[in-house]
Amino acid sequence: MAADPSVTGVAPSLSAGVVGSFAYFTVKDRLPTILTKVIDTIHRNKNKFFEEYGEKGIEAEKQTISLLSKLRNELQTDKPVLALTDGLQDTQSWNQYLQRQQILQGDQESVSWFKSPWLYVECYMYRKIQEALWLNPPISDYDVFNEGKTQSFFESQKAVMALCTYVEGVKKCIKELSRNQIFEHFIKLLLVSLWGNKCDLSISAGQDNSQKTSPLDSLNSLQPFILVDDSNMVWSTLLSAQRPGQSGKATPVRVDMVLDNAGFELVTDLVLADFLVSSGLANEIHFHGKSFPWFVSDVTANDFQWTIRQTLAANHMWMSKSGVKWQGYLKEGVWCYHDHPFWTQPHEFSDMAADAPDLYATLQGADLVLFKGDLNYRKLTGDRDWDHTVGFDTALRGFAPAPLCSLRTLKANVQVGLQPGQAEKLASQDPDWMTCGKYAVIQFYTPESEQ
Numbered sequence: 001m002a003a004d005p006s007v008t009g010v011a012p013s014l015s016a017g018v019v020g021s022f023a024y025f026t027v028k029d030r031l032p033t034i035l036t037k038v039i040d041t042i043h044r045n046k047n048k049f050f051e052e053y054g055e056k057g058i059e060a061e062k063q064t065i066s067l068l069s070k071l072r073n074e075l076q077t078d079k080p081v082l083a084l085t086d087g088l089q090d091t092q093s094w095n096q097y098l099q100r101q102q103i104l105q106g107d108q109e110s111v112s113w114f115k116s117p118w119l120y121v122e123c124y125m126y127r128k129i130q131e132a133l134w135l136n137p138p139i140s141d142y143d144v145f146n147e148g149k150t151q152s153f154f155e156s157q158k159a160v161m162a163l164c165t166y167v168e169g170v171k172k173c174i175k176e177l178s179r180n181q182i183f184e185h186f187i188k189l190l191l192v193s194l195w196g197n198k199c200d201l202s203i204s205a206g207q208d209n210s211q212k213t214s215p216l217d218s219l220n221s222l223q224p225f226i227l228v229d230d231s232n233m234v235w236s237t238l239l240s241a242q243r244p245g246q247s248g249k250a251t252p253v254r255v256d257m258v259l260d261n262a263g264f265e266l267v268t269d270l271v272l273a274d275f276l277v278s279s280g281l282a283n284e285i286h287f288h289g290k291s292f293p294w295f296v297s298d299v300t301a302n303d304f305q306w307t308i309r310q311t312l313a314a315n316h317m318w319m320s321k322s323g324v325k326w327q328g329y330l331k332e333g334v335w336c337y338h339d340h341p342f343w344t345q346p347h348e349f350s351d352m353a354a355d356a357p358d359l360y361a362t363l364q365g366a367d368l369v370l371f372k373g374d375l376n377y378r379k380l381t382g383d384r385d386w387d388h389t390v391g392f393d394t395a396l397r398g399f400a401p402a403p404l405c406s407l408r409t410l411k412a413n414v415q416v417g418l419q420p421g422q423a424e425k426l427a428s429q430d431p432d433w434m435t436c437g438k439y440a441v442i443q444f445y446t447p448e449s450e451q
């Protein structure tokens with residue numbers, strides 16, 4: 001089934017098949033809880049569907065709930081994973097991935113919720129939620145996680161205001177700042193974006209997880225919880241990207257941000273992106289989001305636009321100033337948003353060059369790619385049971401489109417690139433150090449040719 005590391009050098013995939021593991025509890029408890037919440041949300045919105053679509057809306061609500069209940073039952077009884085039937089743009093690729101798993105695992109029956117890689121089945125659940133909606137046209141576009149995402153944004157208002165006030169203050173005098181001062185603000189905002197990743201709604205199965213206080217005040221006290229801090233390398237990558245092109249004119253510096261969660265985390269990413277542009281450290285920012293609702297709180301195109309509109313319309317001078325600026329960046333093309341289907345597939349990123357060569361080529365155009373969050377880290381490292389001292393470069397297994405950095409709070413039991421003894425020490429102090437969201441990494445890698 002899973003790769004034997006002594007033969008291949010590749011660690012086996014994490015799986016719910018390991019009873020008592022974090023993957024096991026996720027599939028056994030957290031995923032059914034999330035599905036139950038999705039069912040409740042759809043049911044609670046029955047009247048809204050009726051008002052919008054009449055009897056057809058009610059029928060769609062019933063059918064969707066019945067498909068989702070069936071899904072929950074299949075999950076809880078460890079049934080084989082079924083092929084998708086909704087004929088969407090990505091259906092074929094999902095079904096091919098299933099066949100790949102069937103070949104790897106030996107037969108059809110053994111590709112199931114508890115026997116297959118955790119990364120695969122967890123991604124599959126979100127795609128199946130999408131299928132249940134898509135098969136019921138009047139409510140196909142309904143975002144079952146929207147309420148949680150907007151609530152998390154509103155509940156973080158104070159922190160958002162504090163952050164916008166800070167960044168607008170910095171921007172006012174940015175021309176007079178020394179390189180050192182720019183460095184200090186950059187590190188602060190990188191840290192804010194890092195800790196913003198604490199606020200996802202998937203780990204808490206949808207429970208409130210918003211940011212109530214100003215994140216800027218806690219950065220120093222959080223520093224000891226950063227297990228790998230490569231922020232200096234991120235900074236030097238940005239500086240060395242400022243070199244003149246062949247014509248002698250400076251070539252634009254491009255930073256890509258592979259986004260994670262909506263709500264407060266997205267605001268921290270937008271603020272960092274704003275600072276990168278206004279300080280001249282970057283000239284273009286390409287954001288990458290999800291093309292359908294994913295892992296409860298991940299950013300879709302709608303969330304992205306909505307967040308900027310809300311910020312712009314806020315009754316707070318600095319917040320709305322930030323929103324106006326962000327809208328302007330989008331209009332001018334300084335910022336752009338993409339949502340390639342690969343981000344909502346179950347592949348580890350080492351598959352990207354072969355399975356989504358267009359996206360790989362897009363990322364190759366960046367001077368730096370920032371990967372936000374835990375799920376992106378799981379995909380960067382293949383969600384495998386690596387020894388904690390294995391290098392980040394080894395775990396990436398050839399994924400090297402551009403210099404890249406993961407900004408992640410630990411919420412799953414995969415972590416590489418630690419010092420010998422570091423993991424053991426953490427485990428003795430804090431047995432759930434890899435999953436409690438209290439620790440973080442800023443982990444950088446640059447392809448050989450860029451060094």
Ligand SMILES: O=P(O)(O)OC[C@H]1O[C@](O)(CO)[C@@H](O)[C@@H]1O
Binds near residue numbers: 200372
């Ligand atoms: O939003 P993030 O940081 O990717 O976190 C989501 C994480 O939460 C989990 O649902 C916890 O199991 C993981 O699957 C996922 O990696």
Ligand SMILES: [Mn+2]
Binds near residue numbers: 261375
């Ligand atoms: Mn997420």
